[in-house]
Amino acid sequence: MTAEGTSTDVLVIGAGQAGLSSAYHLSRSPLRHLVLDAEPAPGGAWQHRWPSLVMGTVNGIRELPGTTPPHADPAEQARIAVPRWFADYERQFDLRVERPVRVLRVEHDGDGLAATTDGGTVRARALINATGTWTRPYVPFVPGAAEFAGRQLHTHDYRGPGEFVGKRVVVIGGGISAVQLLLEIAPVAAAHTWVTRRPPEWREGPFDEAAGRAAVAMVEERVRLGLPPRSVVSVTGLPVTDITRAGIDAGILVARPMFTRIVPDGVMLPDGSFVAADILLWCTGFRPALDHLAPLRLRGPGGGIVMDGTAVAADPRIHLVGYGPSASTIGANRAGRAAVRDLTRWLAHPEDRAA
Numbered sequence: 303m304t305a306e307g308t309s310t311d312v313l314v315i316g317a318g319q320a321g322l323s324s325a326y327h328l329s330r331s332p333l334r335h336l337v338l339d340a341e342p343a344p345g346g347a348w349q350h351r352w353p354s355l356v357m358g359t360v361n362g363i364r365e366l367p368g369t370t371p372p373h374a375d376p377a378e379q380a381r382i383a384v385p386r387w388f389a390d391y392e393r394q395f396d397l398r399v400e401r402p403v404r405v406l407r408v409e410h411d412g413d414g415l416a417a418t419t420d421g422g423t424v425r426a427r428a429l430i431n432a433t434g435t436w437t438r439p440y441v442p443f444v445p446g447a448a449e450f451a452g453r454q455l456h457t458h459d460y461r462g463p464g465e466f467v468g469k470r471v472v473v474i475g476g477g478i479s480a481v482q483l484l485l486e487i488a489p490v491a492a493a494h495t496w497v498t499r500r501p502p503e504w505r506e507g508p509f510d511e512a513a514g515r516a517a518v519a520m521v522e523e524r525v526r527l528g529l530p531p532r533s534v535v536s537v538t539g540l541p542v543t544d545i546t547r548a549g550i551d552a553g554i555l556v557a558r559p560m561f562t563r564i565v566p567d568g569v570m571l572p573d574g575s576f577v578a579a580d581i582l583l584w585c586t587g588f589r590p591a592l593d594h595l596a597p598l599r600l601r602g603p604g605g606g607i608v609m610d611g612t613a614v615a616a617d618p619r620i621h622l623v624g625y626g627p628s629a630s631t632i633g634a635n636r637a638g639r640a641a642v643r644d645l646t647r648w649l650a651h652p653e654d655r656a657a
């Protein structure tokens with residue numbers, strides 16, 4: 303718990319990959335800092351991933367500064383292996399994360415910022431926000447959703463194929479989660495339908511550095527313009543692997559256009575056809591968890607926050623890491639370093655504030 307009235311140079315909110323990278327670099331800087339995390343244990347959002355997501359099926363976990371990713375058994379659950387790695391990392395580098403402490407809101411406070419938490423108030427000269435997206439599952443509005451008589455759940459709530467046995471399932475979404483979950487559910491479901499807003503974009507061949515850079519640049523451009531970020535994963539396309547190819551050949555990974563209406567016992571497709579459903583599984587992504595920053599009024603007319611690298615363009619004391627182009631393990635790692643480098647310079651030269 304934080305003591306009432308704590309004051310520091312840099313407050314880091316969140317201790318997932320982005321927050322830990324920031325904490326590592328801060329611990330090697332002259333800046334005083336405090337890291338708060340809402341979870342009772344290390345691991346960020348990884349501790350909540352569904353049990354069937356194993357190290358062999360994650361997209362790839364990249365290093366934290368000063369270390370390499372764990373050599374985990376491909377069959378080990380990601381929700382066990384990654385949090386264990388984070389816990390070891392915090393111990394190895396003596397990164398002191400205060401948890402569980404939830405930041406409720408951040409406001410301007412004279413020259414600095416004041417964060418109200420469930421354990422007291424923290425004052426800081428600058429902020430690195432690393433709160434991820436896991437707590438903000440997104441479900442698009444579709445007419446009739448409230449009348450659906452079956453069950454609706456989001457990727458966030460998925461626990462495994464067991465609860466889909468014998469059910470008619472509609473999986474919604476064009477991302478990797480939709481593909482992975484559909485492949486798990488299809489063998490046990492009574493019927494399965496996949497719907498996507500746009501036809502799925504399958505990507506043949508390896509995802510090399512150049513493709514990665516191009517994807518990140520695309521998201522970077524959006525946040526530079528103050529548009530809501532798309533996830534990096536959403537612009538990389540769906541990898542064709544032996545598993546997905548088999549799913550396509552078996553007729554499982556064949557998408558139909560997104561439905562236009564939900565009715566009590568199913569969904570209506572744009573061509574007027576009806577698909578009966580007991581369960582709608584929304585694999586429709588997440589949004590940045592930034593509600594606690596609302597009092598700072600960072601959002602612009604584009605619906606997003608205008609960014610300059612990891613800094614909020616309008617207020618360079620505030621950095622968002624793991625946001626937009628850095629919303630991946632590799633991006634989060636780099637963003638932590640960039641944010642600390644910028645803040646170290648910026649806080650040491652207050653005269654730059656006028657610039």
Ligand code: FAD
Pocket residue numbers: 315316317318319320321338339340341345346347348351360361362363364403404405406432433434435436437479588591594623624625628629630631632634
């Ligand atoms: P998180 O890991 O979500 O950590 C955020 C932390 O902030 C949490 O501990 C949370 O409790 C805390 N927090 C949130 N709000 C508050 C608050 N108000 N006060 C205090 N603490 C707060 N990326 C890859 O590179 N490879 C993959 O295979 C991959 N798979 C993914 C699978 C899924 C289903 C999802 C959703 C994402 C995946 N990603 C993957 C993206 C990747 O997980 C993240 O971008 C990356 O781990 C960076 O995480 P983070 O630190 O930004 O956030």
